[in-house]
Amino acid sequence: MVVLSVPAEVTVILLDIEGTTTPIAFVKDILFPYIKENVKEYLQTHWEEEECQQDVHLLRKQAEEDSHLDGAVPISEASGDGEDDREQVIQAVVDNVCWQMSLDRKTTALKQLQGHMWRAAFKAGRMKAEFFEDVVPAVRKWREAGMKVYIYSSGSVEAQKLLFGHSTEGDVLELFDGHFDTKIGHKVDSESYRKIANSIGCSTSNILFLTDVTLEASAAEEADVHVAVVVRPGNAGLTDDEKTYYSLITSFSELYLPSST
Numbered sequence: 001m002v003v004l005s006v007p008a009e010v011t012v013i014l015l016d017i018e019g020t021t022t023p024i025a026f027v028k029d030i031l032f033p034y035i036k037e038n039v040k041e042y043l044q045t046h047w048e049e050e051e052c053q054q055d056v057h058l059l060r061k062q063a064e065e066d067s068h069l070d071g072a073v074p075i076s077e078a079s080g081d082g083e084d085d086r087e088q089v090i091q092a093v094v095d096n097v098c099w100q101m102s103l104d105r106k107t108t109a110l111k112q113l114q115g116h117m118w119r120a121a122f123k124a125g126r127m128k129a130e131f132f133e134d135v136v137p138a139v140r141k142w143r144e145a146g147m148k149v150y151i152y153s154s155g156s157v158e159a160q161k162l163l164f165g166h167s168t169e170g171d172v173l174e175l176f177d178g179h180f181d182t183k184i185g186h187k188v189d190s191e192s193y194r195k196i197a198n199s200i201g202c203s204t205s206n207i208l209f210l211t212d213v214t215l216e217a218s219a220a221e222e223a224d225v226h227v228a229v230v231v232r233p234g235n236a237g238l239t240d241d242e243k244t245y246y247s248l249i250t251s252f253s254e255l256y257l258p259s260s261t
């Protein structure tokens with residue numbers, strides 16, 4: 001088995017979700033279709049609720065920022081003038097969400113609505129998150145060795161907690177010391193990793209970030225974070241240069257912590 005030695009200065013392991021802890025297929029074949037199939041009915045049912053209105057407000061602001069993009073879908077303000085008007089705005093929100101999802105955009109606005117929609121499905125037991133089989137045993141081992149373990153995903157913190165709280169391996173939320181999402185910044189922006197270190201109360205060089213996306217690995221590395229790229233079934237392929245440049249692992253069990261036996 002290939003072994004990757006974790007540098008002695010690392011005290012925090014920061015994990016991506018999609019393609020790292022969780023198969024991309026679970027996200028693409030289960031989580032995302034649930035949104036596309038249910039978004040209209042969700043909006044119709046929850047429209048009057050404060051949380052839903054906040055989600056629509058955020059999506060509308062995002063739509064304004066996106067107005068220069070090809071195919072962008074604007075969301076007008078409801079005039080408050082009857083059922084037809086409300087249905088038109090709902091349809092625009094649906095179209096906007098589907099457009100963003102067709103591009104796999106990671107906007108905070110989209111991720112916030114998705115998290116709220118998944119809540120009911122996870123809580124009712126209609127959906128259970130999947131993790132690669134090495135994930136939970138490795139995280140337990142790292143914690144026993146004194147590591148802190150955090151999540152950094154484009155999925156909202158609320159959605160992350162739903163995932164780890166409702167999985168095929170039960171509720172494993174307590175294994176994590178904290179969660180970060182795009183509210184701290186985007187994963188391809190190196191400043192996000194400095195803010196994460198600051199929020200944890202450590203130096204960026206105390207962090208090892210595991211991700212499947214080399215643009216994220218590169219941003220983290222620019223901030224002096226240690227990185228390893230996770231190669232999982234179903235992940236996007238890497239170029240030969242990327243394979244040579246980055247430390248690669250195919251399972252969390254390939255990480256060797258000097259402090260553990």
Ligand SMILES: CSCCC(=O)C(=O)COP(=O)(O)O
Pocket residue numbers: 016017018019027031106111114152153154155156159160163187
């Ligand atoms: C709670 S994560 C749900 C999956 C998701 O929406 C997503 O965007 C995952 O992105 P990641 O940053 O974990 O690759």
Ligand SMILES: [Mg+2]
Pocket residue numbers: 016017018019020211212213
């Ligand atoms: Mg990922």
